[in-house]
Amino acid sequence: MVALSDLTPEQHRLLSEQTIELPSWAFGNSGTRFKVYGTPGTPRDPFEKVADAAQVNRFTGMTPRVSLHIPWDETEDYSKLRADAEEQGISLGTINSNVFQDEDYKYGSLTNSDDRIRRKAIDAHLHCIEVMNQTGSDTLKIWLGDGTNYPGQDSINARQGRLAESLAEIYAALGPDQRLLLEYKFFEPAFYHTDVPDWGTALLQVMALGDRGVVCLDTGHHAPGTNIEFIVTQLLRAGRLGAFDFNSRFYADDDLMVGAADPFQLFRIMREIVTYGALDKNSGVNFMLDQCHNLEEKIPGEIRSALNVQEATAKALIVDEEALAKAQADHDVMAANGIIMDAFNTDVRPMLAELRAEKGIDPDPYGAFLRSGYLEKIREERVGGQQASWGA
Numbered sequence: 001m002v003a004l005s006d007l008t009p010e011q012h013r014l015l016s017e018q019t020i021e022l023p024s025w026a027f028g029n030s031g032t033r034f035k036v037y038g039t040p041g042t043p044r045d046p047f048e049k050v051a052d053a054a055q056v057n058r059f060t061g062m063t064p065r066v067s068l069h070i071p072w073d074e075t076e077d078y079s080k081l082r083a084d085a086e087e088q089g090i091s092l093g094t095i096n097s098n099v100f101q102d103e104d105y106k107y108g109s110l111t112n113s114d115d116r117i118r119r120k121a122i123d124a125h126l127h128c129i130e131v132m133n134q135t136g137s138d139t140l141k142i143w144l145g146d147g148t149n150y151p152g153q154d155s156i157n158a159r160q161g162r163l164a165e166s167l168a169e170i171y172a173a174l175g176p177d178q179r180l181l182l183e184y185k186f187f188e189p190a191f192y193h194t195d196v197p198d199w200g201t202a203l204l205q206v207m208a209l210g211d212r213g214v215v216c217l218d219t220g221h222h223a224p225g226t227n228i229e230f231i232v233t234q235l236l237r238a239g240r241l242g243a244f245d246f247n248s249r250f251y252a253d254d255d256l257m258v259g260a261a262d263p264f265q266l267f268r269i270m271r272e273i274v275t276y277g278a279l280d281k282n283s284g285v286n287f288m289l290d291q292c293h294n295l296e297e298k299i300p301g302e303i304r305s306a307l308n309v310q311e312a313t314a315k316a317l318i319v320d321e322e323a324l325a326k327a328q329a330d331h332d333v334m335a336a337n338g339i340i341m342d343a344f345n346t347d348v349r350p351m352l353a354e355l356r357a358e359k360g361i362d363p364d365p366y367g368a369f370l371r372s373g374y375l376e377k378i379r380e381e382r383v384g385g386q387q388a389s390w391g392a
C-alpha cells in the first residue's frame with residue numbers, strides 16, 4: 001500500500017492535475033455490425049452528451065473536456081453548446097472529422113482520385129475548423145477509413161501523394177494555435193492496404209506539414225503483440241505524440257473500456273509517459289478515451305475508464321526510481337524487473353481515494369454516481385436516444 005503522504009510534491013501535483021478527455025460518442029448507443037442494443041436514457045443530441053460528460057467530471061474530478069465528432073454532433077448553435085458545457089464545468093475539446101460514412105467516400109476521401117470527392121472531403125475538414133473556431137477547440141483530429149481491398153485496385157503511391165496535398169490544404173486553414181492530429185489504424189474498413197496504417201506513415205505525413213502536425217495513438221489500432229509503449233517513446237522523442245485514444249482490445253479495434261483487457265500494458269504506456277516527463281499538462285500530449293459501451297451503462301463505463309487510467313498513472317509514478325537506476329546500472333535484470341512489478345502490484349486505490357477527498361469529491365466516484373439518481377432521471381426523461389457510430 002501507498003499513501004498520499006509517500007508522494008513527492010511533484011508526484012502529488014502531477015496526479016492531482018491529470019486530466020482525461022471524453023468522447024461524446026461514448027455516451028450514444030453503439031454496437032457491432034450485428035446489432036445495436038439501445039440503453040434507456042441515451043442522449044438524443046450533443047447537448048445531452050455534454051451533460052453526461054459533465055457528470056463523469058463531477059464524480060471523477062479529472063475529465064474536464066469532451067471531444068465532438070462532426071457531423072455526429074452537428075448543431076445549429078455551437079456557442080450555446082460551448083456555453084452549456086462551460087456552465088457545467090467542462091469545455092469542448094478536440095474536433096473529430098468524419099469522412100467515412102458518406103456514399104461518396106466508398107473509394108476514399110482525402111486520397112480519392114476523383115477531384116470532386118477529394119474536394120468534398122477537404123471541405124468537410126474546413127467546416128470542422130469553422131466549428132473549432134466557435135467551440136474554442138485547438139485540435140482537429142483526422143482518422144480516415146481510406147484504403148483498398150485488393151492489390152491493383154489503386155496506386156498506393158498516388159494515394160499517398162493526394163493525401164499529402166489534401167492534408168497540406170487543411171493544415172493551411174488552421175489558426176496559429178490550432179493543430180492537426182492524424183490517427184493511424186492498421187486495417188478496417190480497408191483490408192488490403194490502408195492509407196494511414198501505422199505510426200511511421202502518420203509521422204511522415206504530419207512532419208511534412210509543419211510543427212503543429214502531431215500523431216494520435218489509438219491503443220486498439222495495432223496488430224496483436226505490438227509493443228505500444230515503444231511507439232509512445234518514439235513519438236515522444238520526435239516531439240509528435242499529440243494524443244492518445246485510450247481503449248482496450250482483445251482482438252482488434254474492440255473499443256472496450258481502457259485497462260479492462262490489459263492493465264499491465266496501460267501501466268507500461270503510462271510508465272513511458274512518466275519517465276519522459278510527458279504527464280505534465282503542458283507536455284502537449286492529450287489523454288483521451290475513444291470507447292463504445294455496447295453492453296454496459298455508458299456513464300459508469302466512462303467513470304471506470306477514467307479511474308483505470310488514473311490507477312495506471314499512479315502506479316507508474318510510484319516506481320522506486322533510485323533503486324531502479326541502480327539495478328539498471330548494475331545490469332541486474334531480476335532486480336530491475338522486480339522494482340517495476342512492485343509498483344504495478346501496489347494497491348493505489350486508497351491513495352487515490354485520499355486524493356479525491358482532498359479535492360472535495362466523493363472518494364468512490366462510481367458508487368457516488370450510482371447513488372446520485374442521475375441514471376434514473378435520464379431514463380425517465382429521454383426517450384429514443386441516439387446511435388453513436390457506425391454500428392448496424
Ligand code: LRH
Nearest residue numbers: 096143183218245253290
Ligand atoms: C476509428 C476511430 C477514430 C474514429 C473513432 C470513432 O476506428 O478510432 O478515432 O474517429 O474510431
Ligand code: MN
Nearest residue numbers: 183218245290
Ligand atoms: Mn480512435
Ligand code: MN
Nearest residue numbers: 218220221253
Ligand atoms: Mn478505432
